[in-house]
Amino acid sequence: MFGSGLFTGLRVTMRNMLKRSVTAHYPDVEPDLPPRSRGVIALQEENCTSCMLCARECPSWCIEIDSHKEVIPATTEGGKDRSINVLDRFDIDYSICMYCSICIEVCPFDALHWSPEFAYAEGDITDLTHDMNKLREWMWTVPAPPALDAGAEKSKELAAYEASLSVEPVAAPPEVAE
Amino acid sequence: MSDFLEVVLRCVLVLGAFMTLPLLVGQMEHKAMAHMQSRVGPMKAGAFHGWAQLIADGVKFVQKESIVPTAADGPVFRLAPAVALVPYLVAMVAIPLGPFFGQTNLIGIDLDLGLFFVLAAMSVGVLGSLMGGLGSGNKYSYIGGMRVAAQLMSYELPMVLAAASVAMAAGTLSLTGIAHEWEWWWLIAQLPGLIVFFTAGLAELQRPPFDAPLADAELVMGPITEYGGMRFAMFLLAEYAGIVVLAALTTVLYLGGWAGPWSDDFGWLWSLLKIFAVSFLVIWARVAYPRLREDQVNSLAWKVLVPLALLQLTLTTFVVIL
Numbered sequence: 001m002f003g004s005g006l007f008t009g010l011r012v013t014m015r016n017m018l019k020r021s022v023t024a025h026y027p028d029v030e031p032d033l034p035p036r037s038r039g040v041i042a043l044q045e046e047n048c049t050s051c052m053l054c055a056r057e058c059p060s061w062c063i064e065i066d067s068h069k070e071v072i073p074a075t076t077e078g079g080k081d082r083s084i085n086v087l088d089r090f091d092i093d094y095s096i097c098m099y100c101s102i103c104i105e106v107c108p109f110d111a112l113h114w115s116p117e118f119a120y121a122e123g124d125i126t127d128l129t130h131d132m133n134k135l136r137e138w139m140w141t142v143p144a145p146p147a148l149d150a151g152a153e154k155s156k157e158l159a160a161y162e163a164s165l166s167v168e169p170v171a172a173p174p175e176v177a178e
Numbered sequence: 179m180s181d182f183l184e185v186v187l188r189c190v191l192v193l194g195a196f197m198t199l200p201l202l203v204g205q206m207e208h209k210a211m212a213h214m215q216s217r218v219g220p221m222k223a224g225a226f227h228g229w230a231q232l233i234a235d236g237v238k239f240v241q242k243e244s245i246v247p248t249a250a251d252g253p254v255f256r257l258a259p260a261v262a263l264v265p266y267l268v269a270m271v272a273i274p275l276g277p278f279f280g281q282t283n284l285i286g287i288d289l290d291l292g293l294f295f296v297l298a299a300m301s302v303g304v305l306g307s308l309m310g311g312l313g314s315g316n317k318y319s320y321i322g323g324m325r326v327a328a329q330l331m332s333y334e335l336p337m338v339l340a341a342a343s344v345a346m347a348a349g350t351l352s353l354t355g356i357a358h359e360w361e362w363w364w365l366i367a368q369l370p371g372l373i374v375f376f377t378a379g380l381a382e383l384q385r386p387p388f389d390a391p392l393a394d395a396e397l398v399m400g401p402i403t404e405y406g407g408m409r410f411a412m413f414l415l416a417e418y419a420g421i422v423v424l425a426a427l428t429t430v431l432y433l434g435g436w437a438g439p440w441s442d443d444f445g446w447l448w449s450l451l452k453i454f455a456v457s458f459l460v461i462w463a464r465v466a467y468p469r470l471r472e473d474q475v476n477s478l479a480w481k482v483l484v485p486l487a488l489l490q491l492t493l494t495t496f497v498v499i500l
Contacts, residue, residue, distance in 0.1 A: 009466035013214040023218045 035146040038099050039118040041092055042138035047111035050085035054103035054112060062096035063103060064089060090132035095125045115141045192286040196267050200418035201232050203425075203457045207418075208232075210458065214465040235411075242407030249315030250404065258313060259405070259412035262306020266419035269299035273426045274354045276436025276445025283354055284446045292353035293345055296427055297338060303420060304330045304382060307391065310413070311401035322400025325391040325472060329381055332479035337378035339487035340371040343494040344431045357435030364432070367497060371490040372432040374483050376459070379424040381475065383417065385460060387467035390475050425456035 024031055033039070050067035066089035072082045104112045115138045122128050148154070154162075208231060212219030224230025246255055271286030272295050278284040289295050304326060311323015345351050347368065348359035365372075381388035384400075392400040402413045429435055429452040436445030470478065 006467070010462060013462060013466045016216050017210065017213040019216065021213055021218045022216045025218075025221075 033116045033118075035116075035143055036114065037116045037118075038101060038114050039116040040094070040114075040120060040138055041097070041104065041135065042113045042115040042117075042142050043090055043132055043135035044111045044113065044139050045087060045090070045132055045136050047109045048087055048090065049109055049111075050087055051108065053106045053108065057102050057106045059100060059102065060096045060098050062093040064091045064093075087132060090135060091129050092135060093129040094120070095128040113139065113142045115139070116143065117141045188286050191284075192267070192271050196270055196419060199422045199453070200415055203421050203454070203461075204232050204414075204418045205229065206454070206458065207461045207464075210461050211465050214462070239407055239411035244407050244409065245404075247315055247404050251313040251315065254309050254313030255315075255404070256409075258306050258309035258401075259409040259416070260306070261309055262303055262416040263412045263419065265299040265303040265306075266416060266423050269296045269303075269423045270419070270426070272296050272299075272353065273423070273430060274357060274435065275426075275449045276357070277442050278446050279443050285354065288354050289352065291351050293341055293351045293356065293431070296353070296423070297341060300382065300420070300423060300427075301330070301334060303416060304384075306413070306416065307384065307401045310405065311391075314401070314404040316404050318397045318399075319401050319403045322391045322393075322397045322403070325393075325397075326384065326401060328472070329384065329388065329391060329475060332476050333378040333381040333483070336374050336479060336483035336487040337382060339484070339491055340375040340378065341427075341431060343371045343487070343490045344368060346491070346498055347494050349498075353430050353435075357430050357437070360434040360437060362434070362437075364434075367493070368432055368490070370486050371494075372428070374487045374490065375432065376424075376428055376456075378479070378483055379428065380460065380463060381479070383420040383424060383460075385417070385421070386464040387470050388475055389469055390472045393469060421457050421460050422453065425453045425460065428456050429453050 050065055052065055055061075055063040055065050065087070067085045067087050069083050070086050072084060074081050101114070104114060117138055120130075208228070209219045220228025220231035222228060223234040246252055272289050272292045273285065274288065274292075275284040307326045308323050308330070311319045311321075311326055314320070344356060344364075347364065348356040350356060350359065384391050391397070392402070397403070402410060405413060426449070429449055433452050433456075435452075436449045438445070438448035441448055
């Protein structure tokens with residue numbers, strides 16, 4: 001009908017007014033973020049082997065890594081000494097980072113994780129470079145991975161671990177009578 | 179009570195209404211518009227649902243620097259906000275609110291030509307925008323000013339015709355007289371007039387959907403582009419005072435003014451209630467409807483509203499004669 005659009009406009013706005021508003025009251029109420037939201041990159045320092053893959057793959061060159069080798073002497077006589085890399089510096093410059101997630105994908109040892117923490121604005125751009133201590137702290141905010149979908153295939157690692165549990169433990173040797 | 183004291187008291191009351199009612203309407207616009215768009219609107223100022231937002235805005239405007247562009251026509255530019263604002267104060271003087279606890283009518287001054295006076299004052303208010311547009315030395319302001327002029331020319335006629343129909347039905351130009359003569363069946367008999375009057379009033383105030391002169395997407399802010407600080411605040415206050423005056427006039431002419439139960443004591447409350455209801459309708463129209471194009475604005479006035487108003491006038495004539 002001619003002019004019915006006028007009433008539709010009034011009806012829609014009135015219905016909106018009588019419904020609850022959808023505003024997120026952010027500073028008062030923390031937002032409910034999806035599990036895989038990209039807030040900040042956290043570093044599990046213990047997992048890092050300084051392999052430099054993340055720093056090399058980073059499209060914007062925002063990761064800087066320094067490390068040195070430490071030798072762990074052989075624990076058994078005649079054994080071989082082991083050497084490990086220890087991080088001296090692991091900086092991410094969040095003023096350059098473009099949150100592409102490539103470093104996290106590429107890390108072979110699961111040292112880098114997404115944390116949903118997002119409120120790390122700074123007053124000065126140079127303060128946006130965060131060192132490994134800060135990145136390690138963010139690790140505590142990383143949520144547990146979301147549960148798999150119903151009927152989904154288990155991850156290979158988990159399947160292998162569970163398979164190892166189901167193996168009968170080797171029976172203890174019978175006690176020898178004295 | 180001496181006459182002088184009474185005059186002072188009435189002036190203070192009208193001034194008080196002039197300073198508070200537009201702010202209440204403004205706050206209602208903030209909140210109602212927000213909720214119609216599923217937002218919450220101001221929440222911080224004054225701690226409870228942002229009730230003090232407009233006071234905070236006022237404080238902010240006072241602090242701002244007052245700038246006159248070098249290209250502007252100084253005196254015209256400086257005078258325009260006052261020309262926009264004061265007429266609505268003048269118009270408010272002559273609008274009745276109804277009986278106040280058995281006392282006489284709550285009104286600044288009861289004029290025999292009240293309707294004529296208020297309509298004349300309202301048209302002067304639009305000249306403020308026109309002056310701002312032509313005096314700012316800015317092309318956007320200028321185009322906005324031209325649109326204001328076109329809109330004023332188009333909508334003055336249907337508004338006056340619709341008001342004339344009511345005055346004819348009541349047989350008087352006095353606003354208290356019209357409200358006294360009001361009968362409930364006027365709601366139906368004067369309905370086309372009511373629609374024409376309200377629509378033309380919206381256009382006269384340059385309220386959306388008739389805000390083609392302001393059209394922020396194409397003209398920045400039209401005639402008030404160059405204004406800031408207190409002068410801008412005066413234009414803003416003029417807009418809301420205009421809404422109050424339009425709503426009050428619609429109430430008195432078409433909705434029976436203070437008519438309602440216990441109107442001998444609470445007539446003024448009935449008037450205020452109706453004024454706020456009509457103001458809500460003004461806000462509602464802003465949220466619900468997109469802006470009319472400039473040619474649509476003018477063709478609506480000449481092709482729809484003027485014929486409708488003339489029809490109403492003819493209808494009223496027959497009713498009065500019979």
